[in-house]
Amino acid sequence: MSMSRSRVRAIFRKELREYRRNSGIVWAMTIFPLIFLIQPLFLVLALPASESASLSHRHLLLYMLGIPSLVPATLAAYAVVGERQQATLEPVLTTPIRREEFLLGKALASFVPSVAISYVVYAVFLACVGLFARPGVASALIRGPEILSQVLLTPLLAAWSNWVGIAISARSSDVRVAQQLGILVSLPAAAMTSLIAFDVIHATLGLALGLVAALLLADGLGWRILAATFDRERLVTGTRS
Amino acid sequence: MRSHSWATPNGKRGAPALSVHSLTKCFGDRVAFQDVTFEIGYGEVFGFLGPNGAGKTTTVRTLGTLVAPTSGSATVAGIPLTSENGVAIRRRIAIMPESPGLYLRLSVAENLECFAGLYEAPDPNDRFDRALRAVNLTDRAHDVCGALSKGLRQRVALARALLSDPEVLFLDEPTSGLDPVAAREVHDLIDGLRRRGVTIFLTTHRLEEAERLCDRVAILNTTLRTIGRPDELRDQLFGKTLTVRTLVPLPERGRVFAGLPAVVGWHQDSTGAYVLAVSESAVAAPAVTRALVASGADVLSISELHHSLEDVYLKLIGGNKEADRR
Numbered sequence: 001m002s003m004s005r006s007r008v009r010a011i012f013r014k015e016l017r018e019y020r021r022n023s024g025i026v027w028a029m030t031i032f033p034l035i036f037l038i039q040p041l042f043l044v045l046a047l048p049a050s051e052s053a054s055l056s057h058r059h060l061l062l063y064m065l066g067i068p069s070l071v072p073a074t075l076a077a078y079a080v081v082g083e084r085q086q087a088t089l090e091p092v093l094t095t096p097i098r099r100e101e102f103l104l105g106k107a108l109a110s111f112v113p114s115v116a117i118s119y120v121v122y123a124v125f126l127a128c129v130g131l132f133a134r135p136g137v138a139s140a141l142i143r144g145p146e147i148l149s150q151v152l153l154t155p156l157l158a159a160w161s162n163w164v165g166i167a168i169s170a171r172s173s174d175v176r177v178a179q180q181l182g183i184l185v186s187l188p189a190a191a192m193t194s195l196i197a198f199d200v201i202h203a204t205l206g207l208a209l210g211l212v213a214a215l216l217l218a219d220g221l222g223w224r225i226l227a228a229t230f231d232r233e234r235l236v237t238g239t240r241s
Numbered sequence: 242m243r244s245h246s247w248a249t250p251n252g253k254r255g256a257p258a259l260s261v262h263s264l265t266k267c268f269g270d271r272v273a274f275q276d277v278t279f280e281i282g283y284g285e286v287f288g289f290l291g292p293n294g295a296g297k298t299t300t301v302r303t304l305g306t307l308v309a310p311t312s313g314s315a316t317v318a319g320i321p322l323t324s325e326n327g328v329a330i331r332r333r334i335a336i337m338p339e340s341p342g343l344y345l346r347l348s349v350a351e352n353l354e355c356f357a358g359l360y361e362a363p364d365p366n367d368r369f370d371r372a373l374r375a376v377n378l379t380d381r382a383h384d385v386c387g388a389l390s391k392g393l394r395q396r397v398a399l400a401r402a403l404l405s406d407p408e409v410l411f412l413d414e415p416t417s418g419l420d421p422v423a424a425r426e427v428h429d430l431i432d433g434l435r436r437r438g439v440t441i442f443l444t445t446h447r448l449e450e451a452e453r454l455c456d457r458v459a460i461l462n463t464t465l466r467t468i469g470r471p472d473e474l475r476d477q478l479f480g481k482t483l484t485v486r487t488l489v490p491l492p493e494r495g496r497v498f499a500g501l502p503a504v505v506g507w508h509q510d511s512t513g514a515y516v517l518a519v520s521e522s523a524v525a526a527p528a529v530t531r532a533l534v535a536s537g538a539d540v541l542s543i544s545e546l547h548h549s550l551e552d553v554y555l556k557l558i559g560g561n562k563e564a565d566r567r
Binding site: 004006007009010011013014017018021022086087088089090091092093094095096097098232233236237239 | 268269299302305307308309328329331332334335336337338340341342343344345346347351354355356357358359360361398401405
């Protein structure tokens with residue numbers, strides 16, 4: 001089966017246009033990154049230089065992995081149920097689009113902005129720490145392995161959050177319920193990254209590699225399960241085929 | 242059902258645009274429609290009538306590959322209706338659902354651009370220019386759909402359905418909720434599409450709309466009740482009738498009407514008019530006129546009673562409300 005780039009692109013572009021004009025989605029895309037940026041920033045900027053030694057056991061930079069854990073689910077929750085509520089799903093499904101093309105277009109539309117926001121917020125955080133943190137604190141916090149972890153884990157977490165959001169959206173009848181459920185189901189991933197950030201779970205190379213492997217597996221399975229269970233008939237008629 | 246040889250879009254004789262045989266769709270124990278059989282030729286406007294819940298929309302969704310049939314078979318635009326052929330069928334057809342289903346935050350052009358991409362239109366700009374011209378919306382291309390009236394939204398939805406140059410166009414209640422002027426515009430558009438040779442499958446509640454636009458109609462109430470040209474259906478269900486009004490009652494009406502050619506029987510209705518059942522109006526009417534004049538009757542009018550498609554519909558559906566109860 002070959003996928004049509006034109007159809008995936010049509011869904012992707014349409015979604016981005018809709019996001020831009022939907023204040024609810026713009027808020028959702030703004031509020032989580034702000035929460036995850038401001039709270040650790042205040043914490044770090046208030047730290048005295050004498051605390052820098054204790055920071056070697058903490059991985060505050062990983063705290064911001066909460067953004068790719070939560071934002072995609074919030075956006076993706078709108079993907080299918082939003083179309084159903086607007087009665088736009090049926091016209092789309094009557095075109096030659098395949099379910100995989102539809103899902104990929106939707107997934108990219110929530111994945112790309114979420115990952116971009118995550119990286120931008122992370123870059124802003126690093127810049128603020130580098131510029132405004134007390135001497136010693138910045139050098140204790142900004143470490144190569146953590147930046148690498150952030151860069152690698154961000155898209156993997158975002159993809160997982162995405163599949164969860166779309167899966168919930170395809171089975172919900174209300175956008176708000178889908179968003180709340182999406183956040184709820186994404187919370188364990190966000191909690192896990194927070195526990196690592198505050199050294200409740202001790203970060204090791206093995207743990208990082210294990211997380212990457214687990215997320216790769218979960219992302220692959222998530223795509224396959226979602227594509228297999230996407231039921232055109234149920235979505236259009238509200239009844240199982 | 243008699244098989245036909247239909248004209249294809251390029252003028253050749255060949256398979257019908259739509260061929261449906263014993264098609265049935267059930268949702269669990271509930272029967273949406275059952276044992277539906279019909280054929281539609283290329284370029285035909287086919288009306289699909291029936292009460293709410295009769296299975297019209299589900300039939301359209303089934304033929305549009307959105308819903309899988311429970312049993313039976315069909316070919317749509319020459320392609321067998323199977324799940325593997327879904328994409329191929331949807332390339333050749335377009336469906337305009339009852340609700341326009343537009344992205345209300347996007348402009349008319351952005352809506353059409355999205356669908357041109359979904360149909361992989363090779364020349365999208367030309368396609369939506371043509372589609373917008375067809376529905377007289379060229380000057381509204383940059384308006385946000387949410388700001389358009391219901392009638393204009395319906396026209397945008399029709400433009401969207403025309404983007405793919407479909408061989409078969411399914412229109413599900415295209416004038417539902419429209420005022421008479423907007424409905425008339427949609428009728429004119431359908432007329433224009435018919436002239437271009439597009440096969441149109443029109444589901445509607447508006448019987449006068451079906452009578453005006455459709456070459457043939459089918460009446461569905463879970464099962465197919467009848468199918469044919471509107472005038473054929475009228476003739477099948479109602480005999481030809483002449484109504485005679487006179488200034489005063491005829492003194493010897495039995496003698497006036499008896500033995501006239503093509504007059505099968507007669508009775509006087511509650512208004513005092515004489516209702517004559519005739520086998521052929523063109524033969525009976527002159528003979529009745531001559532007989533009335535010869536008898537010295539003061540004739541007010543002699544008219545042929547026309548039954549509408551509504552009469553046909555009510556006769557077939559009126560006494561059977563099973564769809565409404567579901």
